[in-house]
Amino acid sequence: MTKSGQPGISRRSTLALMGAGAVTVATPWVARAQAKTIKIGMPTILSGRVAQLGTSSRNGVMIEVDKVNAAGGLAGRQIEMVIRDSKGQPQEAARVARELVNTDGCELLLDGEASSGSFAVHEVARDLGVLCIHTCSEASSLTADPKQHIPNAFRSVRQGIHDSIVGGSYAAAISKAKGLKKWATCAPDYAYGRDTTGEFTLYLKRFAPDVEIISDSWPKLFQPDYTEVVTKILQAKPQALYTCLWGGDLTSYIDQANIYAMFAQMEVFAVNMADYTALTVVKNLPKGIHSGNRYIKTFPATPENAAWGDAYKAKYNEYPTNWSWQNATAVMLLSEAARKANSTDGKKIAEVLAGLTIKCPFGADGTVTMRGDDHTLIGYAIGWGTTIPQEPYVPEVKAGDWKTILELEAEWKKSKGYT
């Protein structure tokens, strides 16, 4: 073999490169050994069409983390959040979650993913055994389905089934009072839209058996033009419309339906309307849209909730979203569980978390509970009301009855074969 005599990468450079590589790989382990702070990892969606989910979740977390740190930290350890974008892709959510635990040394996870991403992170929690609180996914099956159950995963989020029970009973009462028998539905064409609409109509018909669904529309998620859907509904001439469109889809829909004066022709029940992201973006918010509460600082009408909403607005110059309160609640639960366990060990925190009740500004009675048997949040403020075009946007919210919710939820779980 002859030497080429060409200049190239020298042995010394190669060794230097390998050394640099080894240092890069080893750095996180060295860093972890030195840590007095506790790192909490959070994969979420910070880019793309639903980036607001991630940014408002991050805000909700940080406002509470700052409070916990100021009060001495999580069982004496200052919290350092490591929040990373998954771009809304489940394989990225799984990768980021693993990286946060394996490389960045995060000891706990807050899962700020929606839909499929949350199930991907759930599998990571199952594999790694790390304590994980889901803070955005409303899919009921995430905690209701026993196949999903693992001792180290919890959910600090409202659930689709709870919303449907409260929405169904509220809509049925209005239906009876106003004689609304012909209904139309309009929902985004994916699991959330189909499941939520199905459950809403199930409970609407249960409480008001003479209701009839005469038209259903399934626009695509993130569809820009709703003309076809609006005209289809108008042609069917229903007396009431139910929609679970959300975010930008809901605001586009309302702006476009306003052109056809749709809201003067029927009662509209939009479960996701009463969230500041939707309320403040719609150009001409019609009066009298019925909506479930998402986050609104006037419900529950307590000084604690109002103060929390104002503090958030003061800090971030925008109102909180539904995701904000859910993420804030996760930190509140963690903090209280760590205090009771007097430890930051995931297993010990998990043992305390199951069945834990804490004081919370978002509780229906000032408290929320992490239910022990399926690790999901109950007792949060849930209700329906009607909109007005200016603050407080939804002046009166009729609170749902948690006793009824829990009874019907148990029945629903049985019907699904979950219990």
Place this chain on the structure above:
Amino acid sequence: MTELQAERAAESLGVPRIEAQSKRLRYLDVLIAVAAFAVLATLPFLFSSKALLDFVIRCSAFGLFATSLNLLVGYTGMISFGHGMFFGLGAYGFGLIMQRTGVPIPVAFVGTLLITAVVSVMIGAICVRLKEIYFAFVTLAFQMLIHSMILSWASLTGGDQGLRGGIPRPVFIGIDLTNHIHLYFVSCALLVTGLLLMRQIVQSPFGYTLRMIRDNAGRASFIGIDVWRAKLTIFVLAALLASTGGIIMSLFVSGAYPEFAYWTISGEGIFINMLGGVTTFLGPMVGTVLLLILNDTVTRLTEYYGIVLGIVILFFAIGLRKGLMDFAVEWYEQRRGGGRERTR
């Protein structure tokens, strides 16, 4: 098409006999593959970083996917915009078989490949008749059809929430895929075997036939090559390897999600090929490593990943006007004084 036909075709074009050379190369390829596997196998003993193992597992999944796409794009001139459907099919096929039947993993693996073969023959039979942009768009249409089916058939696929509850991974012949190290070794083995297989395909007379079809399909047809059959064969082979990539990904995330079969996965495959280069065999593999390093480092630093990626795309598309490996090989040949013809 037989080897004899291919050799005759090659001779008629004035290409020198390649048999002896290709035999030598074949042994060399096997040696390189064994060496590559040996290097990969030593990594877990040298570094304790689990992130490194995760990285190699993801490289295996996307590397197989992107290199198989290059069999179509670079070697046959068939620009498929729908190759991601087979990645998704692999993930869903494997996940569903494991969840619903509980058969041993090798059986599920073979079963998934059989399903992919059947589906790819059906889709390929329609698509490969079409040329250029028509082929690209019909493959994209089939991909969207499969994606829509995954979303709509919620009772089977879990709809937009994907296959939930984890994929069971029972132990087979002492291999436990719930163990991260075992999964790493199996992924590496599949990657190296897949790459070696693809290398054999492109170095075989059939591989040279594909290049001829890419350069002049009319001429290939005139000398007696069944262009449709050759295109269909490579379409199915590429689908099987993309499906293997999907199986690795489903094992990594212990699930399957509709995003695996969405057009963005195909787009990523095309981008990996642009990044690494389509005129060298290892170009897509280099592109995969580059894209994943870029993704992982940029995501750690900023949430404006899209802007960084866009700038990199512009650099390669407008600046280099070729992939990194194409650029490196050309640069190397120029340094050597140029002139030596590449056989690719």
